[in-house]
Structure formats: C-alpha cells, structure tokens
Amino acid sequence: MLVTGIELLKKANEEGYAVGAFNTNNLEITQAIVEAAEEMKSPAIIQVSEGGLKYAGIETISAIVRTLATKASVPIALHLDHGTDFNNVMKCLRNGWTSVMMDASKLPLEKNIEVTKNVVTIAHGMGVSVEAEIGKIGGTEDNVTVDEREAAMTDPDEAYKFAKETGVDYLAISIGTAHGPYKGEPKLDFDRLKKIKEMLKMPIVLHGASGVPEADIRKAVSLGVNKINIDTDIRQAFAARLRELLKEDEEVYDPRKILGPCKEAMKEVVKSKMRMFGSEGRA
Known part of the structure; x- marks a missing residue:
C-alpha cells in the first residue's frame, strides 16, 4: 500500500x-526493495534522487514505484531524496510522490527556513x-557535493528553530556521516544526536x-534516528554480483x-538493513 x-x-x-x-533508479531496484519489505513484513521508503529523476524520467519512475507499492502488502512511501530544485519538488508533487525533501541546506539558515516553509505549505496542502x-552531509550524491573537511555539524539550537518555524515533518541532521563510500571509519557525534532528539522530539x-x-547504526536508532x-550499499551489491555473473559466463x-x-543480491542487502534498523515485523 502507498502511504x-x-x-x-x-x-x-x-x-x-x-x-x-x-534509493531506486529502475524496475529491478524497486522490485528488490518491495520484495524485501514484503518478506520482512517491514515498512519501507523508496526514494529517488534528482539524478534518478533525470535517469529514469519522472513519470516512468513514478509509475514503477507507485504500481509496485500500491500492490504491496506492506506500507511503502515514495520519497524525493535531496530535492535541491524547487521545480523538481513541484513536479514530484504533481506526479504522485507521498513524501518530498527540500534540501536548501547550502543556503544561510534564514533562507533555508524561508524556502522550506514554502514547500511545507504547498506539500501539506496536498497531503504530502x-x-x-x-x-551539511559530507561526500557526493548526484548533484549535492560537500567536502568532508568542510562538512558542518548540525547545531541543536538552529535545528530547533528550523523545525519550529518551518513545520517540517522530519529532519535530516549532520552528525558525521558522508555520502558515497567511506575512506575511513566514520565517527558519529552521538551526544549531538541525543541532544537534538531531546529538543525536537520528532523523526x-x-x-x-x-x-x-x-553497532553505530543500532546506537543511532536507539537515540532517536527514525529514517x-x-x-x-545497494549499488555495490548490484555491481559485485554483475561482475561475478559475467566472469562465470561470458x-x-x-x-x-x-x-x-x-536483483536478489540487492534484496539481501535491503533485508539486512531492515533487520539492523529494527523495522522487521513492523508493517
């Protein structure tokens, strides 16, 4: 069911x-996520980045996810990941997305609040x-790039002000993670996470x-991370299995x-994450 x-x-x-x-970009990834969710009896969020929208086409990927999600026996949301372009956010709202991210984190705080509040007003009016x-989250994901050395940790007071003034439903914070493969072991600021969660009391x-x-993921969940x-990890599982197959049979x-x-390799990764996050059996 789509929720x-x-x-x-x-x-x-x-x-x-x-x-x-x-994240999904095509039919097989979407199938892997939905099948994993059903086997694990877990809720799931299937998200598409702006790069994914460009690759698959907004109407095509919407049709794929919405069709599979609607037929699924578990609750699934369709989410826009890192929507940095207001127009892309609006296109997703018009094409059946049930959750969107307005990522204006590169802007000064007050401008981020202004832009996000506008999206919240529109989206909430549509039930999204x-x-x-x-x-800022370090690393690179599609058209969002932040140098790890320049990545700014989220200030708890600013997070509280932002959440209160925008009316946003859930908030992504920076506590030391990065997009893409890690060059070393990440050091997460759990004290910062705990303080922000206690102040905001939101997802x-x-x-x-x-x-x-x-161990770090489980600790983050215990301290209030909900998404x-x-x-x-999914991309790497796909690539590794593909290389094996082509080597085994040229x-x-x-x-x-x-x-x-x-697809089966990606599904196993998704299932392992659902166990780790504690969502198994929560559908």
Whole structure:
C-alpha cells in the first residue's frame, strides 16, 4: 500500500525503530526493495534522487514505484531524496510522490527556513510529508557535493528553530556521516544526536549510512534516528554480483539471467538493513 512518509515515521518515532529509505533508479531496484519489505513484513521508503529523476524520467519512475507499492502488502512511501530544485519538488508533487525533501541546506539558515516553509505549505496542502536538512552531509550524491573537511555539524539550537518555524515533518541532521563510500571509519557525534532528539522530539533522518558500522547504526536508532538512507550499499551489491555473473559466463546475454541474480543480491542487502534498523515485523 502507498502511504505518506509521516505515516511510517510517526509510528517509528513512537516505537523506537528506523525505516529504511532505499534509493531506486529502475524496475529491478524497486522490485528488490518491495520484495524485501514484503518478506520482512517491514515498512519501507523508496526514494529517488534528482539524478534518478533525470535517469529514469519522472513519470516512468513514478509509475514503477507507485504500481509496485500500491500492490504491496506492506506500507511503502515514495520519497524525493535531496530535492535541491524547487521545480523538481513541484513536479514530484504533481506526479504522485507521498513524501518530498527540500534540501536548501547550502543556503544561510534564514533562507533555508524561508524556502522550506514554502514547500511545507504547498506539500501539506496536498497531503504530502516533507523532509528538510540542516547542516551539511559530507561526500557526493548526484548533484549535492560537500567536502568532508568542510562538512558542518548540525547545531541543536538552529535545528530547533528550523523545525519550529518551518513545520517540517522530519529532519535530516549532520552528525558525521558522508555520502558515497567511506575512506575511513566514520565517527558519529552521538551526544549531538541525543541532544537534538531531546529538543525536537520528532523523526530524525540519517543520510550517508551505507558503510557505517552496524553497532553505530543500532546506537543511532536507539537515540532517536527514525529514517536511514541507503544507496551505495545497494549499488555495490548490484555491481559485485554483475561482475561475478559475467566472469562465470561470458556468453550470457539474456537480461533476465543477468538482472535477476543482481536483483536478489540487492534484496539481501535491503533485508539486512531492515533487520539492523529494527523495522522487521513492523508493517
């Protein structure tokens, strides 16, 4: 069933677990996420970045996700990940997204508040949930790039002001994670996370979670993270299985025989994340 993001994250916030938000770009990734969710009896968020919109086409990827989600036996939300372009956010609202992210985190705080508040007003009027970001997440994801050395941790007081003035439904904060593969082991600021959660008492989002040690993920969930974004791990599982298949059989050419096993590899990654986040059996 297709639901809004806040329907999933309100329950997660109340019961103390996190919902995985998994990026998709095509049919096979979407199938892997939905099948994993059904097997794990877990809610899921399927998200598309602006790069994903450009790659697949907004109407095409909307049709794929909405069709599979509507037929699913578990609740699934369709989310725009890192919407830096206001026009893209509006296009997603018009094409059936049930959750959108307005990422104006590169702007000064007051301008970020202004832009986000405007999106919240429009989206809420359409019954759609909104995520925003304050602070900067290191690394690169599509057209969003932040140098790790320049990544700014989220200030708790600013986060409180931002949440109060925008009316946003869930907030992505920076506590030391990064987009893309890690060059070393990430050092998460759990004290900062705890303080922000205690002040805001709302669903908190962790970006750049691929590659973060399981113990750190579980601790972050215990301290109030309710939405965790996963993209790189899924891509790497796909690529690794693809290389194996082509090495095992250089004559294979049927896309079904290639993409089918790759889908299964991605599904196993998604299922492992659902166990880790505590969302198994929560549908």
